[in-house]
Amino acid sequence: MQKRATIKDIAKALDISVSTVSRGLRDHPDISKDMCQLIKDKAKELNYHPNHIAAGLRKRSSKIIALIIPEISMFFFPSVIKGVEEVARENGYQLLVLQSNDDLEHEKRNIQMCLDHSVEGILISLSNKTSNIDHLINLPASGIPVVFFDKSIENSPFDEVVIDDEDVAFQAVKNLVHEGCKNIAIILGNENLLITKRRERGARLALVNANVEATFVYAESFNKAQIALADYLSSHHPDGMFLMSDELMAAASQPLSGKGCLVVGISDGMIPEIVNFPLKYFYHSGFEIGKLAASKLVHRILMSTEGGQNTPAERIILDVKMHSLH
């Protein structure tokens, strides 16, 4: 197999300089239309494809963005990845996927990896151990924009793409009390997460407003939730339940089977089609979040390279509609 053609080869073939080729390929005004065409034709003929690595070295760019997530499970993140990949590709970027495994050191190492590979931007959903963001804070100063999504932290200087967690949880629980539930279970994820705190706050607010008591159950993984729920349901008989995520909803599927309990959740939309009980859910689209976050990131990258002035961090809040199933 012969090596890939470089701009050198096409320069040699046309007996012109590499700089002319480099410019011609990108329609630099210094190069005549005719020459440009000649160059491009020859490029096609030689099946030339630019070497991003070399260009990246020179331009200190890589056409790569990174996505850092706590852990790849079947819940939520796959659709995020899908959305991000789509937008990235449309904009000529490739996507590096990294897991932090909900570990701060790991997250730090991932950031370092991003630097080593000169990624042009970072999309991150924070680990549940991340309570400060020193490891991220001066990334923008080195020209690497950061966008948070889903799991963020308060008062960060970064853009973030989220839903109004508090309000959604509030609406969901309010819905339960309006349906007349008197004995409600609120099922939440990892307590350290801001997202959990916010959703809990919303839920509590709805309960206080309606003057209804409720039991709170925390579980940070599918398996733990399965056990916790089975355990809880063996001794309690709630007439209403709020599940803050798809993972919890999936875990509830079997324990909740045949319990005749009203269920409201927050979901990406697929799990409700699979589980065992009728429910309402607020559609929290991972796909949309991924697309929005990636768009925002790409935009930031463009701004910083085009030298546009830095607009302040933006908080993009997806609106969330209620669906009901069965």
Next chain:
Amino acid sequence: MQKRATIKDIAKALDISVSTVSRGLRDHPDISKDMCQLIKDKAKELNYHPNHIAAGLRKRSSKIIALIIPEISMFFFPSVIKGVEEVARENGYQLLVLQSNDDLEHEKRNIQMCLDHSVEGILISLSNKTSNIDHLINLPASGIPVVFFDKSIENSPFDEVVIDDEDVAFQAVKNLVHEGCKNIAIILGNENLLITKRRERGARLALVNANVEATFVYAESFNKAQIALADYLSSHHPDGMFLMSDELMAAASQPLSGKGCLVVGISDGMIPEIVNFPLKYFYHSGFEIGKLAASKLVHRILMSTEGGQNTPAERIILDVKMHSLH
């Protein structure tokens, strides 16, 4: 923010040459122990981190491997990604994730992207439109190993990591007939896929052996399967069903609810915990497949750079155990 330290900075600080630094950092025998230590200390002091892009340009490597999959859904692939990411990271590689969207042109473009970014190896699950692999065939000649997993093609010169599709399907359906099912439904995915053909062949063999009739239903996505199954079940009353994938199993969850039909499937293990009916399944671990495929790829990369002789393509077949739930 000051720029990242380079080996030049280390060299300057120590008043030695960059070549010495480069060698010292990697314990080249030409460099004395003392000097090595000096260099490393200074490197740590300056918080030096190598620039993979620059090194990659020179060494024509990138420390990046690519994973190309048809489409990221919540089924199967998330665990594959997880497994691949883990092995990649352990071996100092980063992971580029690309989708082909089950489109051949898209797949070709993805391969090109891989070349542009000088990835060191490619893990691929073929699109269902891919009936020949001309676009992959001379990748190894350019030094880029390719490993197939899950969705492959017959007589390819590449390593592949799969399960024994035919046998697993055979076992599964045999199980149904042994349980006394007389009216079996065989639910399969996209007909173009080799994986489907193989599983179908296994299923048919079991049926022929037992002299039992069955109905075959094909559906290539979750939504289509939901409809096809609801439709099928409205006019048929199978006493046994074989579902060849998690996606189909999930789609069957609600239509099959309360039908009292024996179900056997092939699954990554999570969906069975969520769905609505008791079932047996053959555990087809995406995580394991991802890890094995990535290991094989990393090994190939090592071989090709170490100049070891090319061992012939290997077909790695995971063994699949039966689980039963509920």
Next chain:
DNA sequence: ATCGTTTGCGCAATCGTTTGCGGTTAAAAA
């Protein structure tokens, strides 16, 4: 003391592109 080896390090080219600057030519202005 002399010659041959190591040992330890630096020089400079190289990977493929980009880009500031300088130079040439031809067309336009004077």
Next chain:
DNA sequence: TTTTTAACCGCAAACGATTGCGCAAACGAT
């Protein structure tokens, strides 16, 4: 006809790291 001004293009230095080769000092052996 001379000068100005574009329009085009090439030279060469980057980007950060790797690596073949050369060269000096230090060592051992004769």
